[in-house]
Each structure stands twice: as C-alpha cells, then as structure tokens.
Amino acid sequence: MPLIVWDHSYSVGSPQLDADHQRFLDILGRVYDLWRQGQPDTVALNALFDELQSFTDEHFTREETALAAREYPVDLLLAHHEMHHDLKRRVVEFRTRHLSGQGPDRLTDEMIRFLKHWLLDHIMNEDMKYRPFFTQQRHA
Template sequence: MFQWNERYEIGQPIIDTEHRELFAMLSRIGEDIAQDEESSDELEGALDGLLQYAEKHFHDEEQLMVEQGVDPRHLKLQQMEHQSFFYDIERLRSLTADEPMERRYERLLQFVTNWLVFHTLRTDQQLGIQLKALAAGSSAADAYDQAEQATFSVTLYRPIVQALTHLWSDAMERIHMLERRLENAEK
C-alpha cells in the first residue's frame, strides 16, 4: 500500500494527522485482504469505517478552508471532489456486488487509495500553498493564483510520480505473485 511520507503534509496539523490516519486505515484493510484474514462482513465494516472517517476528514478540511478564508473557487473544487468520492464509491460498490469478495475489496481499496493519493497530492497540496500564502498576508485571490501557478511545479508532481511508481511496483509484485500461483496450480 501507499506509504505516507512527511513531504505530503500541507502544514496543518489536524489535516496532516487525518491524512496519515486515512492511509493507515487503507493499509490495514489492504493487509487483511492480502492475508485473507477478514470475512465479507468485517471488510464491509472496515470500509464503512474508512468512509465515515473520510467524511469527518472532508468536513474538517472544508471547515478549515472557511475559517482561514480560502478562495471560494478552491473551496468549491474541494467540495465537488469530496462529493464525487462518495458517489463513486457507492457506484463501484454496486457494480462489484457480484464479484468474489477478495476481488471486490481489492477494486474498492484500489479506487480509494488512488483517489486519496491524488487528491492529497494535488488538491490538498494546493490548499497548503494557499494557507501558507494567506498566513503571509496574501489575499484569498492572490493565494489561489499562487497555488494555481504551483500546479505545474516539481514540488507538487514529484510526489505524484513517486506514488505512481509505487502503485506500478505494487501491481508488478501482484502480477508476479499471480504468475507463481498459476505455475503452482499447473503442477
């Protein structure tokens, strides 16, 4: 699973702590799936717990933006992404309902992980840039513009590339594991 790194922090203790906890929850679910240690009901409960925590985190994040006076354009973007997250999860849950438990939860976990990685490393990093600019005395509009200009910076995209590399490496590891299982099954 995705390994949290302090470079992904945005400089807001409550948000950074909640991000770490979300990824820790994802890792625990992923480990349980990989070790085949949970029943469907337990996995469903763990996923529900993760989603409840995500809902709390999204609320806290949006509240912080309002309190700090973040530009409404960024707040609206965050709110739309947060709402789409839950919509997409419910849609994926219904689409995978007939799949075997392990495959279903791997797909759900993969979606949640990818979504949170890219949201944290893109949209939330932009939020961090804005909050720092606001603290330095910039207006909300100027802080938003600074974050938009930084969108193409190495600061934001290096972690995304590292996350993609990690996800690719994890996928290759799973492919090799499946190849070994197939070889053993053929013997």
C-alpha cells in the same frame, strides 16, 4: 509491506489535516492487508468500509471548514467540495461493485490501484493547493 508509507512530501501544512490523511492511509492499509490474505472476512471488510466512509464524511467537513476559516477563495472551495463529493461517490461505487455479492471479489491489481490512488492523488493534486494557506503568513 504497507500499502502506502507516509512521507513528509504528503504534508499539506496543517498538523490536524495531515493526521487525518495519515488515518486514511492507515484504514486503506488495513483494507488492503485484510483483502490480500486469500479469503477475506466479508464482515470485517464491511466494517472497515463503514469506518472509511464515516471518516471520509468527517474529514471532508473538517477540511472544508478549515479552508473557509483561512479564507480560501470561494470558487476554489466550491470546486474542492465537488471533488470531495466525487470521491465519496467513487468509494461507494467501489464498495458496491466488489463487496455486494456472496463474498468479496478477489483482490485485483486494479483494486489495489484504487486503494493506493483514491485518496493520495487527491492529496497531491488538490489538497496541496491549499498548503500556502497554512504555511505562509498572510495579511488581510
């Protein structure tokens, strides 16, 4: 059973940003799959977190650029930027906490919750706010 199965209700109205979000769910699913196989391979887990963090930088930049191009209100864009900053900080903190010892910590329910919610809650609560800017015909 994958960690999160993509659902059309997750769509933010932009095929490119949806594809990015699907890639996130794929990376997070691979982290989960590796971690739950008993004794995870630290090198492989670190490589996945490298991929996750570099894709996080790439996606957040792409999303903010796309919002600016759609004339998303500046105050909302700034608030969104701050949330992205906080998400980056949280993933670094999670990685440091669970992957910096001799080996990774055992996968706990709390860690699974993080993997499930870290990005999906942001998509559903924050990214969804910009959906009308991609789905509605707007006039200048």
